[in-house]
Amino acid sequence: MHDLRRQALESGKTVSRKARSRVASGASSKANSTLNSPAQSRANSRAPSRQGSDDEEYLSDGTAWSTNSIDDILNGDDVDLPPDAWKNELNTRIEQIVDRKRSSTDGRADSLHGYAHILMARYAKDEIEGHLRELLPSMLRSIRAETSERETIMALKALAVTIVTIDSDDIYDDAADQLKRTISSSESMQVKVGAIHALGTAAFFGGASEDEQEDIMTYLLEVVESDGLSVEAHDEGSVVIAALEEWGLLATEIEDLEATTEAAIETFVDQLESADSGVQIAAGENIALLYEKSYTPLEEDENLSEEVDSEDDEPTTGDKMVKRYTVWRRQDQLLHTLDELANISTRKVSKRDRKTLHSSFADIRNSVEKPTRGPKYSTALDQETGRTYGGGRLKVRINRTVEVRIDKWWKLQRLNALRRLLQGGFTHQYDENEAVSRTLPFSVTSKR
Structure with missing residues (x-):
């Protein structure tokens, strides 16, 4: 198993736990021929x-x-x-x-x-x-x-x-x-x-429709679960990443993900063992999104319970959030894996990728442990209030008076999708195109 893992790392492939048994049972010759193809060479380089x-x-x-x-x-x-x-x-x-x-x-x-x-x-x-x-x-x-x-x-x-x-x-x-x-x-x-x-x-x-969106999510999940094999792209990291990213985008649109979560979280946790850092991060961001979606605001007719997130060190503004279901039964094991990725030091991973993994998985781990915390949540204390700075540190400036605060994972998923599509035209489109601006809520910056 260790040798197989080492071979996967050296080849630059994305190989998850489920796929390793398939690779070990006869895919080596196909892998060698694929590695020599021009398309694979470009992908690995x-x-x-x-x-x-x-x-x-x-x-x-x-x-x-x-x-x-x-x-x-x-x-x-x-x-x-x-x-x-x-x-x-x-x-x-x-x-x-x-x-x-x-x-x-x-x-x-x-x-x-x-x-x-x-x-x-x-x-x-x-x-x-x-x-x-x-x-x-x-x-x-x-x-x-x-x-x-x-x-x-x-x-x-x-x-x-x-x-x-x-x-x-x-x-x-x-x-x-x-x-x-x-x-x-x-x-x-x-x-x-x-x-x-x-x-x-x-x-x-x-x-x-929502049913059609869920069908597409199931289709994309099959691509991820099979490491691309379901669409004749076995161990192609770029294909798996794209499927993960679009699954995450569509998941932001589904109000209740409880029925979808069990199969999805198992697949995403499995992909944390991929040899491709891009696959690992995309899977990790989807995991954070699933944890975030498992909490919803407390309804007016509900009574407070131990499930309500009310940490003493966090800001008290906003809705009280209630845990609705368990995302992953082996959370301690998951936190251990996320810790390892947040502190990875192996030389088999490039310096640039290590830095990206450290930053991404520190945020992801933070949200898995405390699902009401979004990306770039700061636990540093404000000297004046004695409270943590909290979320909302990640912002996108649209113009002098409008900025988008990326304080939730669903917002980050949508922002990344829009930037992939619109590239440098994102801010102009946000100003002019209602389809873009309604996708991400904005906040008005007061003039000084």
Whole structure:
């Protein structure tokens, strides 16, 4: 067992407890051939990152010249450019995407890339709404045909950002089945990752019912539990991470997770043993979310009990929180595992990954022990009040008067999803796009 664990660490694979028995019983030859493939080499050479890794995959397509020229239009630095020059550029991109007969594979990829880049940086619902009946079929056709990896990835990105821009309840039904087929059948790991993120976006923003969202969560949980094997991506860390991230996003939308928790927590705890730090952190954040969701505010007609969280060292503002169910029966064992990850020192893990693991799992462990504590909760004492500083230290500034306080795990899950999708355009979209702003509540900063 120790030797197998060491081999997994050295290969950069994500291997959980359940998967090790499968690996030991005959997968070694397949693993060796996979390791020599170009896709696996790229995946293993890339340092895991919790911020921006998916965006880098989407945009690492050799079209920097196109992005730069669009940026010039968006920023309006040239005095000769009219303020709405980006609208003209967007219309050109739309025409190129829709007119497939006169376009090449590379040309469509460029057009989809430019279209998505503009939609991330500008709120353009009025500009694209009238073209939706032509745009969606064209994007789905590019995804279905998978003529080239780059065109497919760009089409998935364009589809996802279109869903957030349009904010319609009708898109999920049009896109879900094709996205599932792409996740299962594509030979490209980057395409699978893009399709998983697009599926999560469609389910969250595109009109899926709660039952449909729970079905997608079950589907994503199978991907995680099988270490990607259920979608022909065995031990592909990037695919497992994407499934974990989108499961976490959809879980924030489900009011009562008690029925889902038992199967999910076992899978996530199992993934804490992965050799991929990105998998470990994504699983850990979902564990923290499950603990957070197990507490709800005390109702007006309820009596106080020992289940109410009322620590003496914590601020007393806000609702009293009541524990509704037990998330994990072996919590002491889980806390021990989280302690180890928060203090990991092995040289087999890079210095950068160790730092990320330390920071992430200190927060995760804190929330498992005290589920009312969100990310970046500070136990340091305020010298004036004698109380802990508490949560809310993690903030995102939108403008001079508005900031988003990320004091709950559900908020962090949603923030990460929006940043993966919108990248640098997040704050502009928050200002302009109701679908984005209602996803995260904001607080008004008083002027001094």
